[in-house]
Every structure is written in structure tokens, then in C-alpha cells.
Amino acid sequence: MVNFIRTKYFFLIVVGSMLLFSCGSETSDNQEEKSLVVKIKNPTRLDRTEIVELTDVDKSQFTPGIRQVENGIIEAVDNDNDGTPDKLFLKVSLAPQETKTINLSDTENYEGQEMTQAEISHKVGGEWKDREYEGGVFKNVSQISVPDEHTDHSWFIRYEGPGLESEKVGYRFYLDWRNAVDIFGKKVDTLVLQEIGQDGFDSYHEPADWGMDILKAGKSLGIGSIGYLIGDSVVHFQQTDSVTCEISKNKGLVSSISTTYYGWDTGEEKTTVNSLMSINSDSRAVDHTLTFDTPLQSFCTGIVKNEAAEKIESLVGSNGWAYIATYGKQSLADDNLGLAIIYNTADVNQMVDGNYDHLIEFKPSEKVKYYFLGAWEQESEGIKNKDQFIKYLDEKVKMLNNPVVVTME
Structure with missing residues (x-):
């Protein structure tokens, strides 16, 4: 009986945790969105277009391929074809001394031409x-x-x-x-x-x-x-x-x-x-x-x-x-x-x-x-x-x- 009760409570805890994770998607999404916001600052007085590699990002949150983001283009690269990107590149154009804030989770399909x-x-x-x-x-x-x-x-x-x-x-x-x-x-x-x-x-x-x-x-x-x-x-x-x-x-x-x-x-x-x-x-x-x-x-x-x-x-x-x-x-x-x-x-x-x-x-x-x-x-x-x-x-x-x-x- 004791074992059954323990098993029952363990089952309820696991299911409850799963429901919390699922139903709490708004909180989870907000945390994810916050973690995927990047700022790019141009320290010069020159117009410039740069491609930067983003190394401090959880790449598992991305699907391999190219996507359009507001103010830029993002590419997730899966070198070993395991379904999880190994590298993340961002292309952005900056005015003199401009700082742009880019939400990497807010993406759209890329419909432009091939670039390289x-x-x-x-x-x-x-x-x-x-x-x-x-x-x-x-x-x-x-x-x-x-x-x-x-x-x-x-x-x-x-x-x-x-x-x-x-x-x-x-x-x-x-x-x-x-x-x-x-x-x-x-x-x-x-x-x-x-x-x-x-x-x-x-x-x-x-x-x-x-x-x-x-x-x-x-x-x-x-x-x-x-x-x-x-x-x-x-x-x-x-x-x-x-x-x-x-x-x-x-x-x-x-x-x-x-x-x-x-x-x-x-x-x-x-x-x-x-x-x-x-x-x-x-x-x-x-x-x-x-x-x-x-x-x-x-x-x-x-x-x-x-x-x-x-x-x-x-x-x-x-x-x-x-x-x-x-x-x-x-x-x-x-x-x-x-x-x-x-x-x-x-x-x-x-x-x-x-x-x-x-x-x-x-x-x-x-x-x-x-x-x-x-x-x-x-x-x-x-x-x-x-x-x-x-x-x-x-x-x-x-x-x-x-x-x-x-x-x-």
C-alpha cells in the first residue's frame, strides 16, 4: 500500500510538471524570446554591412536554414547533419554609430536570391x-x-x-x-x-x-x-x-x-x-x-x-x-x-x-x-x-x- 501511494504521488508530480511546462508556455516563450535578443553596435562613422557569428546563443532553438528577421538575415548551419545547428550567422546593415536590437526568435521565410x-x-x-x-x-x-x-x-x-x-x-x-x-x-x-x-x-x-x-x-x-x-x-x-x-x-x-x-x-x-x-x-x-x-x-x-x-x-x-x-x-x-x-x-x-x-x-x-x-x-x-x-x-x-x-x- 505504501509503495502504491508513493508511486501514485510520483506519477502525479511527473504529470503535473509536464502540464506546468506545457501550460506555462507563455512564460517559457518569454524567457526564450529574452534570451534571443541581440544588440549590434557600429562604433565607426561609416555605413557598413556585417556578417557576425553568434557564439553565445543556444543554437538548439533554431532550425537549420536561412530566415529573415527584422533588420537582418539569420542563417543556422548544421555541419554534421544531426538536425541541430553548429553555427549561427547574422547579417545586418548599420548606419554610422548605429545600434540595432534584433529579436532572433521573430523570423519569417527568406525569399531573396542566393548570396554566395x-x-x-x-x-x-x-x-x-x-x-x-x-x-x-x-x-x-x-x-x-x-x-x-x-x-x-x-x-x-x-x-x-x-x-x-x-x-x-x-x-x-x-x-x-x-x-x-x-x-x-x-x-x-x-x-x-x-x-x-x-x-x-x-x-x-x-x-x-x-x-x-x-x-x-x-x-x-x-x-x-x-x-x-x-x-x-x-x-x-x-x-x-x-x-x-x-x-x-x-x-x-x-x-x-x-x-x-x-x-x-x-x-x-x-x-x-x-x-x-x-x-x-x-x-x-x-x-x-x-x-x-x-x-x-x-x-x-x-x-x-x-x-x-x-x-x-x-x-x-x-x-x-x-x-x-x-x-x-x-x-x-x-x-x-x-x-x-x-x-x-x-x-x-x-x-x-x-x-x-x-x-x-x-x-x-x-x-x-x-x-x-x-x-x-x-x-x-x-x-x-x-x-x-x-x-x-x-x-x-x-x-x-x-x-x-x-x-x-
């Missing part, structure tokens, strides 16, 4: 003959281990490597020994990578409705690629044990590509390096973050030299973000193109003029981060002259040195 994308596409159904791939059709894949046979002009990978783009501009880099980063200039504000190279392997060198390949990399690093400096010469990726590339995020507010170069042998040092390139919606700049298992003494990046372009450098102190850039009629369309690398001065060993590049040599570190970008005058709402380009870079650096302030209520 990353892709890699290689042929399937053909066969290798020596160093060239014959036959087959292109197929997009999420990752690739680069075949030993693959080199430049193997006709295996569509536009010769992975691609990354926002509404403003596209980039690709050669997934072979050259490893240079190239630029797809865009005359439209829609995504175009999926179209490029489908109607002919290198048709993108000719003007099209969407735009064209606008950068001649030649023997250089192109813009923002990675190398090893010996004297005034740069070692690319002639010797590696293997290379893998993965589309780590595709579509939404941010897209990114992760590439690992195992056993990169520079001739003087050997390391494994991971390159993570990410681009945000409404941005021209690629965030390039490198991690090394063994830091390199002479790791560098750079901008291709061009006689038609003027070299520009920001006035900087010993700390904070700064830039090196070029501007002039250096595009393959014979019109204005600005190129820039934005770096943290505390990370830099020296600036060097190499044979083919304006170079930045970094101090040895397990992690290096910088940004690279191109600005073509034929862009939709493009930058048309050097003064506009310098103004854009100065503002970009000021925003990096004065990030938005995010607080949860």
Missing part, C-alpha cells in the same frame, strides 16, 4: 592518358583528392580548380602546382560559377553577359595565394605528398573552401598547411586563414606585378590592419581593376618586390590570417577609379580595426 557559393567540378566517365583527361562530363563534388596525374591544363577540373563567389565578384584558384588565385569579374549581382566553363573549357577568357576572367596571373601568385620566398623568387606547390580539397560550406551568408597540402616541400622546409578561404555575402574580400603543422620561416603571399598598375600602400603603425594594393588598367578587358591584400601588421616580417609579385613575408606562425580582394570597374555598382578604390580600402581597414560590438540580452 563555393564549388568544385571535375570530369567523370572519361579516362587519363598520360597527364590529360579525355572524354567524360563535369560533375560537382563536395571534395576531391587530387590525382597524381593532374597538372596544369589536364582538362580534368572545370576552370582548373575550386571557385568561390559573392554577389559582387568570383574567385578561383588552380588546384595544381601553380596554385595562383584568379578573378572572375562580374557584371551581374547573381551567382554565376555554375555556368562558367560549361560551354567550352576556357571560354571564360572571352566577354560574356555575366562577365569574364579578368586577371592574368602568369608566373605570379595572382592575388592572395601562398608561396615560399627564397631571395626574390617564390616557390609554389611543385612538391607535395598529396592535396585534398573540400567545399566546407556552400550557399547562404558565407561560403568556404578548405584545401590541405600534405607534405609541402619548399626545398628548404617541409610542412602540411591547410588553407581556408571564405567569402561573405555583399563582400569583395576573401578571408584567407592558413594553419601550419610546422611554421615556415619564409611564408608569403602577394599581388601580381603589372606595368599598367600603380602600387598603393596604406600608412600604418606597428599594429592593426593595413593594406598593399595596385590599381590601373590591368584587367584582361583592358580596363580598371584594383587588387589588394589586407594584412595585420603585427604578423609581417617584411615587404618585398619579387620577380613577378609585390610580396608580403609573414613571421613564422602556426596560424596566419589575411584578406584579398579584387574590384573591377564593370561590376554592378563598381568602383570606377583609383580615388574610389583607396576610399573603399581605407574604410575596409577602419572597419576591421573597429569591429562591431555584439551583446546578448
